[in-house]
Amino acid sequence: MTAQNRVTLSIIVPIFNEELVIPELYRRITGVMDEIGVSWEMVCINDGSRDRSAQMLADLNRADPRVKLVDFSRNFGHQLAITAGLDYADGDAVVIIDADLQDPPEVIAEMLARWREGYEVVYAVRADRQGESFFKVWTANAFYRLLRSITEVDIPLDAGDFRLMDRQVVLTMRSLRENHRFMRGLSSWVGYKQIGVEYQRAERYAGETKYPLRKMLRLTMDAITSFSYVPLRMATWFGFSLAAISLLGILVTVGLRLSGNSAFYGQATTLVAVLFLGGIQLIFLGILGEYLGRIYDDVKRRPLYIVAHTHGFERPDSPQE
Numbered sequence: 001m002t003a004q005n006r007v008t009l010s011i012i013v014p015i016f017n018e019e020l021v022i023p024e025l026y027r028r029i030t031g032v033m034d035e036i037g038v039s040w041e042m043v044c045i046n047d048g049s050r051d052r053s054a055q056m057l058a059d060l061n062r063a064d065p066r067v068k069l070v071d072f073s074r075n076f077g078h079q080l081a082i083t084a085g086l087d088y089a090d091g092d093a094v095v096i097i098d099a100d101l102q103d104p105p106e107v108i109a110e111m112l113a114r115w116r117e118g119y120e121v122v123y124a125v126r127a128d129r130q131g132e133s134f135f136k137v138w139t140a141n142a143f144y145r146l147l148r149s150i151t152e153v154d155i156p157l158d159a160g161d162f163r164l165m166d167r168q169v170v171l172t173m174r175s176l177r178e179n180h181r182f183m184r185g186l187s188s189w190v191g192y193k194q195i196g197v198e199y200q201r202a203e204r205y206a207g208e209t210k211y212p213l214r215k216m217l218r219l220t221m222d223a224i225t226s227f228s229y230v231p232l233r234m235a236t237w238f239g240f241s242l243a244a245i246s247l248l249g250i251l252v253t254v255g256l257r258l259s260g261n262s263a264f265y266g267q268a269t270t271l272v273a274v275l276f277l278g279g280i281q282l283i284f285l286g287i288l289g290e291y292l293g294r295i296y297d298d299v300k301r302r303p304l305y306i307v308a309h310t311h312g313f314e315r316p317d318s319p320q321e
């Protein structure tokens, strides 16, 4: 495809059971984009929705070919839906946005302005979260800070996946094919000229969150294992500390025995020590397993996602380029 008929902006929207939101999403996006006045496409990835989302998007594509649909064969998860979006998006710049309108499309205008100034990644920073539970805000805060403290990548605080990327960055992102991915981390890792813009995170327009605690924990583990060896190193630190304490314990015990003191004869002491050490060892085996499982998934080299149908792309069922 040549640069002449390439659109200026591709808007990537991952969709999982969002039938309540899709009409309003389309209305808001077209409103904002008509005002901005650049050519655009909306690349929707249906991530195995079980409601009418896919059908609604296919209908939208028939009425307005700027709306395009990549229909997954099943649910592969938010991060892989975004990955597919980057693979299929054709714009000179790409914006990733949530379907539920928590990321206000109006921010796109400011992102485009920053991009025209020469920034290659413009990430949106949440200045405020409305209508989200105290638990969600608190866990999100803890998550971003923990990640920052144990990784070497400079991942901006309180920035989600809502961001603009220049085509060059998108091409670089396409070359990263790991399975368990944390897209905002990768988008920091690739470098380039980056800047943040602040925005007010709105309430979900309709429906419920598609990120239950289980999925949030998995994303956290993916983020940590993708960018940090600290959990593995903890075993070494712990081993050294425990060995040092044990050495002290041996000296004390020998000393007590020689002086005829019977303070440490009990079996309970031994049992507690053995159980404690067993627990620690199992925890670190588990941590090793987390890394090993991810390595195994990458070694299998399965495709990251499977596309069942596409609507609106020139070369159906295969990513461009």
Ligand code: UDP
Pocket (backbone or CB within 6 Å): 013, 014, 015, 016, 017, 018, 047, 075, 076, 077, 078, 081, 097, 098, 099, 100, 102, 208, 209, 210, 211
């Ligand atoms: N999503 C997805 N696949 C999933 C879960 C979520 O494509 O398995 C999409 C969802 O439709 C939405 C975005 O990811 O567009 C963010 O999800 P949600 O708004 O439910 O997450 P939250 O804002 O509550 O963290």
Ligand code: MG
Pocket (backbone or CB within 6 Å): 098, 100, 102, 204, 209
């Ligand atoms: Mg949301």
